[in-house]
Amino acid sequence: MGELIFEARGASYRYAGAATEAVSRASLAVPRGELVGIVGPNGSGKTTLLRLLLGALTPTAxxxxxxxxxxxxxxxxxxxxxxxxxVQREEPTFPLRVRETVALGRYPHVGAMRALGAADHAAVATALARADATALADRWTATLSGGEWQRVRLARALAQEPEVLVLDEATANLDLRHEMEAFELAAEMVRAHGLTGVLVTHHVNLVARFVDRLVIIDRGEVLAMGPPAVVLTREAVERLFAWPVDLVHWRGVPQFVPLRRAERGASQEP
Amino acid sequence: MSRWAALGTLAVLALAAAVLVGPAELGPGDTLRALGGRGDHVTVAIVRDLRVPRALLAFLVGGSLAVCGAVLQALVRNPLADPYLLGLSGGAGLGAVLVIALGIGGAWAVPAAAAVGAIAAVVLVYRLAVVAGAVLDTRILLLAGVVVGSFAAALVGAIMALSPAEHLRSALLWLLGGFDAASWQAVGIFGAYAVVPLALLVRESRPLDLLSLGEEPARFLGADVEPLKRRLYVAASVLTAAAVAVSGIIGFVGLVVPHAIRILWGSTHRALLPAAFLLGGALLVAADAVARTAFAPLSLPVGVVTAVVGVPVFAVLVRRWAS
Incomplete structure (x- = not known):
């Protein structure tokens, strides 16, 4: 395993007043140049874990x-x-044009007051092109559809010219096409441009098609970590979603099929 | 003509008009000569010691209120925020009315009491809004500002109801705001208090853009959200408290000028803050000129003029923007 971008060592987090830990003794590693999926059902602690990784929360242990x-x-x-x-949700308080919001991705480079230079405008243009959002540049963000708004926010993250691209349920409210497009873009940034990618989602089947490594989270604990073909077992998926599934393979990648009640026990033991 | 040139021209015209007009009917030639220190000494005194400092003070206060409004709207992520929202006007009013009702004299008693009241309200609201030890919750900030303001307003009402009539009138006029007490001293003192917070707020232009996206996106785009919110709140509060101390409570400018600029120019704060300063200043100078000449020798509260003129203009802007 090469240089580690993120590393968690027995990290726990408990929200103030909560009875249980949202993340409990989590250990995981994201190596440079890999595309990693963090998956788990709603409320499993994925987003809390991500906030810990990104330093937005400080682990309690x-x-x-x-x-x-x-x-x-x-x-x-x-x-x-x-x-x-x-991030998953974002509602600008005041109207901004697409180009302006993407240009905010240059803040880490230019700071509070300095005007954008030629390199910054080039980075914004490249980011808009990569996210297929160039045609949207002069639109107001309030007029964008969900899919367009997602591409714009992807463009803003790319305008940061980051080493790591993180999508936190960024596609949760969108349809299949937009989710696939976002994952394709992340995968391309990893394969062709050397970035490291982290995709947080509850769409296990989709993300398993893209990633080098899956981190499976359940009730705040890391259940398994490794290549999808290794960690995505029927037992793991059934435990994760508390529902019987069957596992098929598509080009070497496990994909699960949720079973109807009548189908239980037909092809397998429950 | 560029938008900056247009705004600059508007500001200069407003200042010039404010120096040229007034209850003492001086000709433009006499006024200009007096500006240069020539002519009879009464005219010189009217122009140089009354009209010029009054116009400058109105300009600085109007600009500051507009900047504070823009900043607080981004801070609490609410377009209805204005500089007085956070309990400040209530605290200032309580301090001022208390001093007036007690009959405490001295030119600086009322402004000083207003500033003390404003700062006390700000501290109280801030304490209420800091949750879990360190996080400034802007939703609670909004609520705390409203309830602290209401509480202070209730006490103001009680004091005014129990005051003799002559105190009542001066308390009411103070609460409506105005520049009758303008002087070079007031310009100097306000300038001294305003320059640091103004510079600090303008310096945070791009972080304000980030903050209006939401705290989480702002953090991941590189803003230190908690220290940023505290700096913005303290700077905007000091600036507004200084404005209240020299001119009472002048509504409308801080609420509406930032929206007008957003509609005309967009919302990025690097342009919004300086533009709001110029427009807010020009608007208040012009409104003050109207306030003291329209019914001369009586004068209207300047806040009444800003609202009467500003509301229709703003309504037209909003309609244009919505369509």
Whole structure:
């Protein structure tokens, strides 16, 4: 395993007033140049784990490291020069044009007041092109459809010129095409441009098609970590979703099929 | 003509008009000579010691209120926010009315009491809105501002109801805001208090853009969200408290000027803050000129003029923008 981008060592987090830990003794590693999926059902602690990895939360126990240092020692701007994040929800308070919102991806590089230079405008143009959002550049963000808005936010993360691209349920409310497009873009950034990618989602089948490594989270614990073909077993998926499934293979990648009640026991023991 | 040239021209015209007009009917030639220090000494005094500092003070206060409004709207992510929203006006009003009702004299008693009241309200609201030890919750900030403001307003009402009539009138006029007490001293003191917070707020232009996306996106784009929110809140509060101290409570400018600029120019704060400063300043200078001449020798509260003129203009802008 090469240089580690993210590393969790027995990290736990408990929200103030919560009875149980949202993340419990989680250990995982994201090596440079890999595409990693973090999967689990709703409420499993995926997003909390991601916030710990990104230093937005401080673990109540254990250790989180980013680029070899404790993540808490990173300045936010320095981290934002290396990591671009697309979060699940975002509602701008005031109308912005697409080009303006993508240009905000240059903040980690230019700071609070300096005007954008030629290199910044080039980065914005490249990011818009890669995310297939160039045609949207002069639109107001409020007029965008869900899929267009997602491409714009992907473009903004790319405008940060990051080493790591993180999608946190960024596609959860969108249809299949937009989710596939976002994952294809992330995969391309990893394969062709040397980025490291982290995809957080509950769509296990889809993400298994793309990633080198899956981290399976259930009830705040890391259930398994490894290549999809290894960790995506019937037992793991059934435990994860508390529902019987059958497992098929598509080009070497396991894909699960949820079983109807009448189908249980027909092809397998329950 | 570029948009900046247009705004600059508007500001200069407003300042010039404010110096040229007034209850003392001076000709433009006499006024210009007096500006240069020539002519009879009454005219010189009217122009140089009354009209010029009054116009400058109105400009600085109007610009500051507009900047504070823009900043607070981004901070609490609510387009209805204005500089007085966070309990500040209530606290300032309580301090001022208390001093007026007690009959405490001295030119600086009322402004000082207003500033103390404003800062006390700000501290109280801030304490209420800091949750879990360190996080400034902007939704609670909004609510705390409203309830602290309401509480102070209730006390103001009680004091005014129990005050003799002559105090009542001066308290009411103070609450409506105005520049009757303008002087070079006031310009100097306000300038001294305003320059640091203004510079600090303008310096945070791009972080304000990030913050209006939401706290989480802002953090992942590189903003240090918690220290940023605290700096913005403290700077905007100090600036507004200084404005309240020298001019009372002037509504409308801080709420509407930022929206007008957003509609005309867009929402990025590097342009929005300076543009709002110029437009807010020009608007308040012009409104003050109207306020003191329209019914001369009586004068209207300047906040009444800003609202009467500004609301229709703003309504037209909003309609145009919506379609």
């Amino acid at each position: 254990g250790e989180m490291r980013a680029f070899g240092q404790p993540v808490a020692t990173w300045k936010r701007r320095a981290l934002a020069r290396r990591i671009g994040v697309v």
